[in-house]
Amino acid sequence: MSVSDGPTAPARPDVDPPLDPRGVRFAAVVTTVVLTLVLISGSGWLAAAQALVFALAAFAGMRFAPYGVLFRRLVAPRLDPPAEREPAAPVRFSQTVGFVFAAAGAVGYLSGLTVLGIVATAFALVAAFLNAAFGFCLGCEMYGLIARARTARA
Known part of the structure; x- marks a missing residue:
C-alpha cells in the first residue's frame, strides 16, 4: 500500500516523514496512561487534553505530535537508529480516529x-x-482496509 492510496489526503513529505515505530509505540504507552487516568478520574478536561494531542498529530502533522516530540528529544537520542521506518499516513489516520x-x-x-x-x-x-x-x-489496520476497498472499487 502506498501512502497516497489511503482514506485521507496523501501525506506531504515536508509534514509527514517516515516514522520511527518505537516513537509511535511510545506515544501509545503515554496515551494508554492518560486514557486510563481519564477513566479513573472521570475528568473531561483530561480527555479534552488528550483530544488536543490527537488533533495536533492528525491535523498539523506527525512532527507536531506532543508525545512524538518527547520521544524525539528525550528517548531517541539514547537509542540506536531505527532498523526501519513506517509511513506516517496510517498513523496519522489512527490519530484522527483517536481524536x-x-x-x-x-x-x-x-x-x-x-x-x-x-x-x-x-x-x-x-x-x-x-x-x-x-x-x-488498530487505526493503521483500518487505514489499510479502507485503502484496499477503495482500490477494489476503482
Whole structure:
C-alpha cells in the first residue's frame, strides 16, 4: 500500500516523514496512561487534553505530535537508529480516529453524559493499549482496509 492510496489526503513529505515505530509505540504507552487516568478520574478536561494531542498529530502533522516530540528529544537520542521506518499516513489516520473518540469522551464527561464519556474513552483506550502492548495499530489496520476497498472499487 502506498501512502497516497489511503482514506485521507496523501501525506506531504515536508509534514509527514517516515516514522520511527518505537516513537509511535511510545506515544501509545503515554496515551494508554492518560486514557486510563481519564477513566479513573472521570475528568473531561483530561480527555479534552488528550483530544488536543490527537488533533495536533492528525491535523498539523506527525512532527507536531506532543508525545512524538518527547520521544524525539528525550528517548531517541539514547537509542540506536531505527532498523526501519513506517509511513506516517496510517498513523496519522489512527490519530484522527483517536481524536474523534477522545473528543466524544470529553464531550460526554463535560456535558454530564458520563456513559458516553466512559464508552468513547474506553474504545480509545483499547486501541492505544493494543498498540502499546502488542504493536498492533488498530487505526493503521483500518487505514489499510479502507485503502484496499477503495482500490477494489476503482
